[in-house]
Amino acid sequence: MSLQNDGVTVAAEDSTPIAGDPVALRRRLREDGMLLFRGLLPEARLAELRARFTEVLRRHDWLATGEDTDGDGGLRPAANRRDGSPRWWRMYEDLQRVELMHELAHAPRLVEAMRAVLGKPLLNHTRRQVSLVHPGFWIPPHQEHTYVQGTPDVLTAWVPFTAFPEDGGTLRVLRERSVPGVRPLTVLDTGGVEAVVEPGEGDWWRAPALGPGDVVVMHALATRALDENVSPYLRGAVEYRYQSSREPVCFASLRPHHYPRVPGWEELAAGWSERRWLRVPLRVRQVDFLLPDRQESWHELLPRPVSRLVDVEPGRT
Secondary structure: OOOOEOOEEEEOOEOHHHOOOHHHHHHHHHHHOEEEEOOOOOHHHHHHHHHHHHHHHHHOOOEOOOOOEOOOOOEOEOOOOOOOOHHHHHHHHHHHOOHHHHHHHHOHHHHHHHHHHHOOOEEEOOOOEEEEEOOOOOEEEEEHHHHHOOOOOOEEEEEEOOOEOOOOOOEEEEEOOOEOOOOOEEEOOOOOEEEOOOOOOOEEEEEOOEOOOOEEEEEOOOEEEEOOOOOOOEEEEEEEEEEEOOOOEEHHHHOOOOOOOOOOHHHHOOOOOOOHHHOOOOOOOEEOOOOOOOHHHHHHHOOOOOOOOOOEOOOOO
16 A cells, blocks of 8 residues: 555655754644654664564564565564464563563653653653564554543654565655544454545655664654555564653553553563663553544544644644
8 A cells, every 4th residue: 555645745854953953843743743863773772672573573483484584674474474363462472571672762862852842751651562564564544642542742753673665664644734633533344444534634744764773753643654565574663652741641551562461561571670661750640541332433532632742723623
């Protein structure tokens, strides 16, 4: 799937030169809904993370035997592996046990960039996601706020630990003058859902040829998607989320991703060298996660978002 809106796609501008300028970063985030940072994190640490994850994938027979890479970090998956299978859940639990994945959410340059946009004090969500992009896999348009909730001013840092070349799944974010609040969802034939995007609502900004060390930061109300991975290799990224600790957060954002299907921190963090990657402020304002009877009505259930970082279109949910 290649996302286009009225035939317009535009390459995202590198925000690394303005990484130390909070005003410029907030202005670009308000205009684009995203920030692209080239080389924000040390490639060596991401290579180490990829190696740790590769060990887990091999242990669970998730990779093909023999030569496993394409020369730029892609992994060749074994045949007949699918998300949601019992084998997948066991594998994903062990990915969540990798301490380095949680440590990198506290990388100084990444945290500095988040503080530059969000201010202090910062809340680093402990629910951290590993996204494995299999050949033929794509992610339809969606807004993170629907699935994260709490304050709408949550920033997601999308951090690849393999290369994402042009054919490996291009990350896209819809650039809009103002976001329409929470978008309605439509159910796909595949069983998934996608956010409804009308023609002419904006241009798709793309982050092409991403690699380890690069970071894409997206606002929770921005509409994002991932093109189909048409390569024969598995691609991967981790997703970290941040917000002001003065604003509300859902309890689930402080638990492991996919908890309680995945065990809690006492079990996952057993044997770690440090537990400080899981610390959160003592006083945070927790709110309930709202789940509709039908996914198509989710936008009606959620309150109209009010943001200090992006403009929300008046008069829409």
